[in-house]
Structure formats: C-alpha cells, structure tokens
Amino acid sequence: MRDAGRVVKTYTIAVLPGDGIGPEVIAQAERALEAAGERFAIEFTLRRFPLGAAGVAAAGDPFPEETRAAVARADAVLLGAVGDPSLDQAPRHLRPEFGLLALRAQLGVYANLRPVAVFPALVDRSPLKADRLEGVDVLIVRELTGGLYYGEPRGRDAGGASAVNTLRYSAAEIKRVARVAFESARQRRGHVTSVDKANVLEVSQLWRETVTRVGRDYPDVRLDHLYVDTAAMRLVADPRAFDVLLTENMFGDILSDEAAVLVGSLGLLPSASLGDGPGLFEPIHGSAPDIAGRDLANPIGAIATVAMLLRHGLGLAEPAAAVERAISLALEQGARTRDIAESGAPALGTREMGLRITGLIGEAQRSRASVAS
Numbered sequence: 001m002r003d004a005g006r007v008v009k010t011y012t013i014a015v016l017p018g019d020g021i022g023p024e025v026i027a028q029a030e031r032a033l034e035a036a037g038e039r040f041a042i043e044f045t046l047r048r049f050p051l052g053a054a055g056v057a058a059a060g061d062p063f064p065e066e067t068r069a070a071v072a073r074a075d076a077v078l079l080g081a082v083g084d085p086s087l088d089q090a091p092r093h094l095r096p097e098f099g100l101l102a103l104r105a106q107l108g109v110y111a112n113l114r115p116v117a118v119f120p121a122l123v124d125r126s127p128l129k130a131d132r133l134e135g136v137d138v139l140i141v142r143e144l145t146g147g148l149y150y151g152e153p154r155g156r157d158a159g160g161a162s163a164v165n166t167l168r169y170s171a172a173e174i175k176r177v178a179r180v181a182f183e184s185a186r187q188r189r190g191h192v193t194s195v196d197k198a199n200v201l202e203v204s205q206l207w208r209e210t211v212t213r214v215g216r217d218y219p220d221v222r223l224d225h226l227y228v229d230t231a232a233m234r235l236v237a238d239p240r241a242f243d244v245l246l247t248e249n250m251f252g253d254i255l256s257d258e259a260a261v262l263v264g265s266l267g268l269l270p271s272a273s274l275g276d277g278p279g280l281f282e283p284i285h286g287s288a289p290d291i292a293g294r295d296l297a298n299p300i301g302a303i304a305t306v307a308m309l310l311r312h313g314l315g316l317a318e319p320a321a322a323v324e325r326a327i328s329l330a331l332e333q334g335a336r337t338r339d340i341a342e343s344g345a346p347a348l349g350t351r352e353m354g355l356r357i358t359g360l361i362g363e364a365q366r367s368r369a370s371v372a373s
C-alpha cells in the first residue's frame with residue numbers, strides 16, 4: 001500500500017482488552033501502537049474481541065468462537081488481562097482464566113518471555129536497596145503450555161475431599177523452550193540459569209538432563225542449574241546474578257511475580273508468549289478489580305508489551321526501541337502513576353500517562369518534520 005509516496009506495511013492485530021483494568025491499559029497500548037505506526041509508516045488494523053469475563057458476558061464463553069477465529073488469522077494478539085471476582089465460584093469452563101489458558105493452548109505459545117529490568121528513574125520505588133538493583137536485567141523464559149496447569153488427570157474426587165493435578169513434561173516440550181532460552185542468551189550476556197526441583201521431582205530430572213543436552217549445542221552460552229527454592233532466594237538477594245532464567249510453567253509463574261517486585265510495581269512489566277504461529281503479548285498484571293474503572297492503573301506494562309509485540313511478534317526492532325525509549329523518557333521527566341509515585345506526591349491517571357508516552361513516541365517524527373520544513 002502507498003500513502004503520499006511512503007510505503008505503508010499493514011499488520012492485523014487482534015486486541016483482547018479483557019476485564020477490569022484490561023480495557024483501560026489496552027486503550028493506551030493501542031494509542032502507542034498507532035503512534036509507532038505513524039512514525040515508522042506501518043499500518044496496524046486493530047480489531048477488538050472479547051475474552052474472559054467479557055467473553056462470558058458477550059457470548060456465554062470466556063473464549064468465544066469469534067475470538068478463536070480472529071486470533072488464528074491475526075499477525076499478533078494483544079491482550080489486557082482477564083479475571084472477575086463475580087465468576088470466582090463459576091464452573092471451571094466459565095471462568096475467565098479458563099479462557100486465557102485455552103487461548104494460550106490454541107496459539108501453541110509455549111515460550112513466555114518476561115524481561116525484568118529496573119528503570120533507573122524508579123530505583124527508589126523498589127523494596128530492595130538501590131545498590132542491589134543497579135544493572136538488574138533478567139529475562140525469564142517460562143514454559144507456558146505444559147506442566148501442572150494442563151496435565152491430565154486433574155480434578156476433585158466425587159466427595160470433594162481429595163484432588164489431583166498432574167505434572168508431566170515430554171523431552172520435546174522441554175527442548176523447544178530451552179532453545180528459546182539459549183537463543184535469547186546469545187543476544188544478551190550469554191548465561192542461562194535453568195530452575196527445577198531435580199532433588200525431588202522426576203519431571204525436574206528429565207528437565208535438567210534435557211536442558212543440559214540442548215546446552216551442548218550452545219557452547220558459547222554458560223549454563224547452570226538451580227533448585228527453585230534457591231532461585232527464589234537469589235532473585236531478591238542477588239538479582240544481578242541472572243541473565244536468562246529458564247523454568248517450567250508453575251515455577252515460572254511464581255518466580256516472575258517475585259521478580260516483578262524488584263522493579264517496584266506489577267503495572268510496569270510486559271510479556272511475550274511465542275510459538276510457531278501468531279504471538280500473544282500481554283502485561284504481566286491481572287485485572288486488578290480493586291482499582292478498575294478509576295483511571296488509576298499504570299499503562300506502562302501494556303505499552304512496554306507493545307514494544308515486545310513489535311520486536312518479537314513482527315520483527316520491528318526500531319519501532320520497538322522507540323516505544324521503550326519513550327517510556328524511559330517519560331519516567332525520567334517525572335511522569336508517575338499512583339502505584340509508582342511517592343506517597344502524597346501528585347500522580348497521573350492511566351490516560352494522561354498514556355498520552356505523555358505516546359507524545360514522546362511521536363517526538364522524533366515531529367522534529368524530523370520541522371527540520372524538513
């Protein structure tokens with residue numbers, strides 16, 4: 001497609017705002033995506049579809065048929081968050097989280113990438129001392145479509161007094177996510193720490209053997225192994241020790257939330273979930289019902305997610321870097337939402353923070369235009 005002499009590429013993004021603060025932060029993420037598109041002459045067709053409680057309300061299904069079809073056709077999927085306390089007691093197939101797990105399974109996104117880097121402007125917002133935080137830059141690679149969250153058999157027995165979940169991994173499932181971790185380490189500081197519980201669990205023994213075998217294909221990457229309990233301690237005691245942290249589904253769920261504490265707010269962090277088809281991109285936080293609908297949510301996690309979508313989902317490194325720079329710049333200029341503001345200090349709402357960052361994404365374009373005119 002051509003627009004006034006500029007070649008414009010078009011990508012279709014399925015946008016799933018979800019529940020709670022999801023629609024609020026996603027509105028700002030869409031704004032950021034459009035600003036990046038404007039600056040780099042890329043056209044995004046953004047189409048919204050319901051997921052989670054929104055799917056139950058619209059179609060009686062947390063992952064409605066219309067949404068299933070749309071994500072399969074999209075170039076990438078951008079998700080807010082799901083979860084609604086009113087459905088906490090609903091049957092499993094009607095719970096928002098069921099929709100999310102089904103979405104991940106349909107897309108086959110087996111590798112979840114969660115970067116955790118401390119913004120220098122926010123060092124004082126972390127519960128850890130500043131000297132422990134300098135230079136912290138961890139990439140958590142979490143297996144996402146296997147393990148305890150998917151294993152069968154599962155369920156409560158007839159009387160409800162006992163229950164079972166199954167932890168199962170095949171070597172093939174471990175191998176493919178391990179490769180993502182080693183490849184990522186090659187782009188970073190060349191160090192993979194694989195986390196398991198091999199002293200107790202047979203599945204972890206298979207995990208450790210398989211990761212070690214994959215590691216032989218990457219002699220330039222240093223590999224070490226940690227038990228999950230030690231890893232949990234080291235993440236807060238010495239977070240700089242990690243470059244790429246590779247782990248299975250449930251350990252990754254827990255460790256990535258622990259790592260999020262380092263940066264000062266859950267509202268700051270993005271994630272990318274990758275498989276062989278379209279990727280799924282979502283901030284790591286949930287639907288935060290306690291602040292939903294009040295313009296209080298931090299949209300930075302969702303906007304940083306747009307950067308991951310551009311880089312990992314569409315292979316657009318330069319626009320991704322522009323979005324990341326705009327976030328850092330807004331923080332350096334003192335922009336704060338309530339979750340990262342000092343107590344009593346004035347704070348921006350979700351929308352205002354989105355506008356600040358979006359303005360900075362467009363900045364370079366405006367300065368180029370003024371030089372030309």
Ligand code: NAD
Pocket residue numbers: 021025080081082083084085097100265266267268282284285286287288289290291296297298299301339
């Ligand atoms: P949560 O992440 O929604 O909230 C935890 C705390 O962090 C809350 O105090 C919340 O106000 C705050 N918070 C989260 N995001 C924020 C943001 N962007 N800006 C400012 N503050 C923010 O986790 P929760 O309370 O345990 O779960 C709430 C619901 O979300 C539940 O239904 C849960 O199942 C669901 N959930 C969904 C996902 C997902 O969609 N991937 C992830 C986690 C939890």
